[in-house]
Amino acid sequence: MVSKALGKYVQSLHQKKYRQRHGAFLVEGGKNVLELLSSDLETEQLLATAEFATQNRAQLPARLPLTLVSETELTQLGTLANNTTALAVARLPAEAPLPLTLPESQLLLALDEVRDPGNLGTLLRLADWYGLAGVVLSPGCADAFAPKTVSATMGAFARVPVWERDLAAWLPTLPAGTGIFGADLEGDNVHRVQLQPRGVLVMGSESHGLTPGVAAALTRRLHIPRGAAGRAESLNVAISAAILLDNFFRGQ
Amino acid sequence: MVSKALGKYVQSLHQKKYRQRHGAFLVEGGKNVLELLSSDLETEQLLATAEFATQNRAQLPARLPLTLVSETELTQLGTLANNTTALAVARLPAEAPLPLTLPESQLLLALDEVRDPGNLGTLLRLADWYGLAGVVLSPGCADAFAPKTVSATMGAFARVPVWERDLAAWLPTLPAGTGIFGADLEGDNVHRVQLQPRGVLVMGSESHGLTPGVAAALTRRLHIPRGAAGRAESLNVAISAAILLDNFFRGQ
Numbered sequence: 001m002v003s004k005a006l007g008k009y010v011q012s013l014h015q016k017k018y019r020q021r022h023g024a025f026l027v028e029g030g031k032n033v034l035e036l037l038s039s040d041l042e043t044e045q046l047l048a049t050a051e052f053a054t055q056n057r058a059q060l061p062a063r064l065p066l067t068l069v070s071e072t073e074l075t076q077l078g079t080l081a082n083n084t085t086a087l088a089v090a091r092l093p094a095e096a097p098l099p100l101t102l103p104e105s106q107l108l109l110a111l112d113e114v115r116d117p118g119n120l121g122t123l124l125r126l127a128d129w130y131g132l133a134g135v136v137l138s139p140g141c142a143d144a145f146a147p148k149t150v151s152a153t154m155g156a157f158a159r160v161p162v163w164e165r166d167l168a169a170w171l172p173t174l175p176a177g178t179g180i181f182g183a184d185l186e187g188d189n190v191h192r193v194q195l196q197p198r199g200v201l202v203m204g205s206e207s208h209g210l211t212p213g214v215a216a217a218l219t220r221r222l223h224i225p226r227g228a229a230g231r232a233e234s235l236n237v238a239i240s241a242a243i244l245l246d247n248f249f250r251g252q
Numbered sequence: 253m254v255s256k257a258l259g260k261y262v263q264s265l266h267q268k269k270y271r272q273r274h275g276a277f278l279v280e281g282g283k284n285v286l287e288l289l290s291s292d293l294e295t296e297q298l299l300a301t302a303e304f305a306t307q308n309r310a311q312l313p314a315r316l317p318l319t320l321v322s323e324t325e326l327t328q329l330g331t332l333a334n335n336t337t338a339l340a341v342a343r344l345p346a347e348a349p350l351p352l353t354l355p356e357s358q359l360l361l362a363l364d365e366v367r368d369p370g371n372l373g374t375l376l377r378l379a380d381w382y383g384l385a386g387v388v389l390s391p392g393c394a395d396a397f398a399p400k401t402v403s404a405t406m407g408a409f410a411r412v413p414v415w416e417r418d419l420a421a422w423l424p425t426l427p428a429g430t431g432i433f434g435a436d437l438e439g440d441n442v443h444r445v446q447l448q449p450r451g452v453l454v455m456g457s458e459s460h461g462l463t464p465g466v467a468a469a470l471t472r473r474l475h476i477p478r479g480a481a482g483r484a485e486s487l488n489v490a491i492s493a494a495i496l497l498d499n500f501f502r503g504q
Binding site: 118122125126128129130131132154155156159191197224225226227228229230231232233234235236238239242243246247249250252 | 370374377378380381382383384406407408411443449476477478479480481482483484485486487488490491494495498499501502504
């Protein structure tokens with residue numbers, strides 16, 4: 001049974017305002033909850049079905065407040081169309097330092113106004129696949145800790161550092177010589193250049209591209225060649241990022 | 253004003269059963285409706301706001317039944333959270349022939365039980381970007397003409413041929429020597445092989461991989477290398493397909 005106060009608290013975390021006020025966010029579904037429990041993030045509360053709790057007893061920390069709930073209750077409290085396993089409340093992580101020299105040795109992904117939480121989650125998962133140093137978000141991006149984002153990361157929310165920066169102000173403060181890459185139909189064919197996984201790869205929103213201040217900070221523009229018989233005007237932002245990242249990591 | 257009969261008809265097309273019964277499907281949102289009108293597909297009905305109809309008068313065929321509607325009516329009739337422009341009813345296209353020799357000269361994408369309509373739409377858009385000969389769907393895939401799929405294609409629904417085939421039965425009928433490629437963690441590193449855009453690239457569902465009969469038909473397994481510091485277990489199916497396709501088209 002879920003107390004009225006706990007139910008109200010969990011539901012408040014659907015909204016960014018309350019995530020920030022309480023310093024907490026929701027993790028929904030068995031796979032994501034197990035990723036959370038095996039990560040360095042702090043878990044406040046676990047709400048789980050008796051079946052999930054029994055099956056995963058070994059992974060549940062002894063001192064974690066656990067509330068057994070029905071599948072109906074879980075689904076009512078969360079945002080998924082259907083949740084038959086578990087839901088956790090986790091503490092929002094403190095922002096790690098972001099040294100300006102980091103992109104001299106590692107590749108960062110920077111997102112300029114990527115507003116769709118599903119796309120953002122897929123991009124975080126991609127950053128996790130390539131082991132990027134982290135993802136820098138402009139203030140206009142979707143919230144990295146919104147339930148839809150967290151679900152789409154398939155566990156990457158617990159591993160990929162994120163920072164919020166005004167990109168047009170931050171990019172020019174990077175050391176001279178830092179590669180700042182962006183996608184552009186007029187850019188260099190990504191198949192014809194040699195790329196190393198260092199610097200910053202900036203991706204913009206699908207509908208509006210990069211904002212002018214960010215576009216002005218690029219040091220190299222790249223384009224993904226379309227098939228000779230291809231007719232689509234553009235690619236989804238996460239798809240474009242995936243193809244570019246694969247090209248950055250070809251030499252490894 | 254929308255008549256009761258038209259409203260009922262439009263809403264029935266949210267469901268596959270009625271799309272098949274009526275041989276028709278929905279296209280929602282201004283961009284997709286304009287793609288439809290400029291394609292070879294047949295449009296039955298257009299429901300649009302006065303503003304959309306005025307702004308795009310030149311593109312509206314003279315004999316097309318047009319009903320002017322409010323944004324509220326549009327949103328009520330369709331599946332989008334918000335539709336401020338237009339919605340069309342289009343005829344389901346007749347299936348084109350699928351010659352068994354096609355993959356000797358062109359690349360086809362085949363999808364094995366890809367159940368998420370958003371992923372399917374993104375994959376059709378990707379097929380359109382690379383100008384693939386088309387996409388072969390197993391019977392367990394999402395419907396290529398479901399409203400969510402159509403929306404995610406960003407217009408590609410009007411250009412990319414799709415076929416439905418039992419893949420485990422169809423793949424073995426292809427001519428000997430046809431390359432049948434699939435993603436597999438144990439496969440060849442896609443960065444170390446030379447690929448030509450011919451044959452069939454088969455992608456499975458994210459959660460279950462390829463079904464056994466389909467896996468048995470592969471002639472070559474490919475893997476996408478993960479970053480040295482990467483930790484994600486897998487990539488989204490559309491993301492994996494994008495990276496593999498970019499590698500097939502590198503030599504072009």
